[in-house]
Amino acid sequence: MKKIILTTFTAMIPLMAQVKEKVEVPYVAFPIKMGEGFDAVQANCLMCHSFGYIINQGKQSRKFWRGKVDKMIVHFKAPISDKDAKIVTDYLFEHYGNGKEQ
Amino acid sequence: MERRDFFKKAAVTAGAAALGTSTLEAGLTHQPIDNREISKFAFPEKRPLITFSDRPPLLETPRDVFTSALTPNDQFFVRWHMPDIPTHIDPEKFTVNVNGLVEHELKISLNELKTQYEQVEVTAVLQCGGNSRSAFTPTAGGIQWGNGAMGCATWKGVRLSDILDKAGLKKGAEWIGFNGSEKAAYYETPEFIRELRLDELDDHVILAYEMNGEDLPYLNGYPLRLVIPGSYSDSWVKMLSNITVTDKYKKLFFMDVAYRVPDNECECETPQKRFPKTKPINKMNVKSVIGYPTPDSIINHKSHVVVRGVAWDDGHGIQDVFISIDGGKTWDKAILDSGKLGRYAYRAFRYPFKPMGYGKLTIMAKAVNKIGQEQPFAEDVKWNHGGYKFNGIDKVTVEVI
Numbered sequence: 001m002k003k004i005i006l007t008t009f010t011a012m013i014p015l016m017a018q019v020k021e022k023v024e025v026p027y028v029a030f031p032i033k034m035g036e037g038f039d040a041v042q043a044n045c046l047m048c049h050s051f052g053y054i055i056n057q058g059k060q061s062r063k064f065w066r067g068k069v070d071k072m073i074v075h076f077k078a079p080i081s082d083k084d085a086k087i088v089t090d091y092l093f094e095h096y097g098n099g100k101e102q
Numbered sequence: 103m104e105r106r107d108f109f110k111k112a113a114v115t116a117g118a119a120a121l122g123t124s125t126l127e128a129g130l131t132h133q134p135i136d137n138r139e140i141s142k143f144a145f146p147e148k149r150p151l152i153t154f155s156d157r158p159p160l161l162e163t164p165r166d167v168f169t170s171a172l173t174p175n176d177q178f179f180v181r182w183h184m185p186d187i188p189t190h191i192d193p194e195k196f197t198v199n200v201n202g203l204v205e206h207e208l209k210i211s212l213n214e215l216k217t218q219y220e221q222v223e224v225t226a227v228l229q230c231g232g233n234s235r236s237a238f239t240p241t242a243g244g245i246q247w248g249n250g251a252m253g254c255a256t257w258k259g260v261r262l263s264d265i266l267d268k269a270g271l272k273k274g275a276e277w278i279g280f281n282g283s284e285k286a287a288y289y290e291t292p293e294f295i296r297e298l299r300l301d302e303l304d305d306h307v308i309l310a311y312e313m314n315g316e317d318l319p320y321l322n323g324y325p326l327r328l329v330i331p332g333s334y335s336d337s338w339v340k341m342l343s344n345i346t347v348t349d350k351y352k353k354l355f356f357m358d359v360a361y362r363v364p365d366n367e368c369e370c371e372t373p374q375k376r377f378p379k380t381k382p383i384n385k386m387n388v389k390s391v392i393g394y395p396t397p398d399s400i401i402n403h404k405s406h407v408v409v410r411g412v413a414w415d416d417g418h419g420i421q422d423v424f425i426s427i428d429g430g431k432t433w434d435k436a437i438l439d440s441g442k443l444g445r446y447a448y449r450a451f452r453y454p455f456k457p458m459g460y461g462k463l464t465i466m467a468k469a470v471n472k473i474g475q476e477q478p479f480a481e482d483v484k485w486n487h488g489g490y491k492f493n494g495i496d497k498v499t500v501e502v503i
Contacts, residue, residue: 061240
């Protein structure tokens with residue numbers, strides 16, 4: 001019975017959205033590691049993407065992380081200073097590094 | 103580290119390679135990461151899924167969903183590129199605009215789309231080009247997806263060609279740019295725009311407002327998205343708001359840098375020597391995924407087990423799926439579903455058998471399409487720097503007790 005009523009209802013108002021108000025995308029507290037340089041990570045990375053993006057990459061070389069930072073600057077136009085780019089790379093390699101330079 | 107030290111280290115590494123005790127890695131492939139944990143929380147209109155990121159939202163479908171040809175909307179994977187996506191769209195006010203080299207610019211409301219154009223449906227697989235990227239070593243940049251950055255749905259909407267006919271293409275029209283409504287944090291960040299050549303677009307390309315009989319979920323592009331059957335999902339623009347017809351190709355990051363593979367026959371390269379020329383990932387290759395059993399399944403000795411999964415390609419169609427329960431030495435045909443959902447849809451397969459031993463049992467699935475292309479073993483897939491187009495034979499190891 002319920003199903004029939006619903007069907008009629010949508011037929012009468014074809015433009016009713018499934019969700020009628022703002023959807024809320026939850027905030028997720030990804031377990032990012034604290035340490036030297038974290039402030040620069042927070043200031044430069046979080047504008048565009050969650051820490052999930054970082055953690056998800058697994059343990060990587062310094063070259064890999066520097067490449068990621070450069071990609072954000074060159075392709076995505078993130079306004080990261082040279083100084084911060086180095087600090088962020090050092091942080092990433094320290095906490096999410098595999099010990100290899102390249 | 104000082105620049106000088108870096109060069110010193112690099113020289114040591116190169117020396118080691120010359121001596122044959124290489125510290126450099128070759129490009130390897132293997133089974134992607136399986137059975138990542140499902141989140142404890144749910145995103146709007148979704149059940150809890152595997153969560154890689156909240157901004158932008160990145161959600162993967164767990165393996166056990168892939169036992170039927172259609173993927174439920176609330177378990178369908180999610181991939182956005184920009185942190186800021188609209189969280190409310192008024193269906194009464196929404197329009198998709200058509201402009202550029204056209205006779206009549208159009209602003210089409212949802213109601214007009216649903217009432218003034220022929221309504222069509224297509225069932226098609228939507229798969230990220232980077233699906234299964236965690237199969238690549240060294241790590242290819244990007245989301246380290248398992249096998250679940252994909253799904254299959256019945257999409258309902260209007261043919262792109264009907265809309266372009268109504269607008270009327272002007273002489274010289276060659277490229278069509280599609281914009282979604284997602285926004286970057288910085289004004290200078292390239293927008294997510296796709297450009298397709300007019301001759302790449304056939305009658306199967308639609309603007310869809312419905313998915314499996316319901317409105318598109320917000321996270322899958324409500325209220326309207328592009329559907330390009332057979333192609334990877336990077337071109338299936340979500341929250342489609344603008345269509346611009348041009349005579350010239352505009353340089354775009356998401357076309358020219360991302361979503362590309364080496365432009366050689368094997369579409370492969372090595373981590374040390376990137377192939378200089380690249381091409382768009384474009385059409386999907388033949389692939390299958392096992393939905394049941396999963397590595398968590400408990401299988402009883404001498405019980406009747408039915409292996410289930412899905413197989414697909416870019417629209418040539420699936421000819422056969424083969425199953426191996428002896429590590430790939432012998433293969434036996436699985437039973438395919440009727441195929442009535444069409445050539446762009448998943449073919450669901452099943453394979454009944456009785457495990458006669460105890461202990462670890464490895465089940466593998468291999469799909470072959472109608473033009474004879476078949477899946478390679480995971481280890482035989484060739485490496486590429488973007489980790490795109492992995493289609494290795496799927497493998498699930500279970501414990502028989």
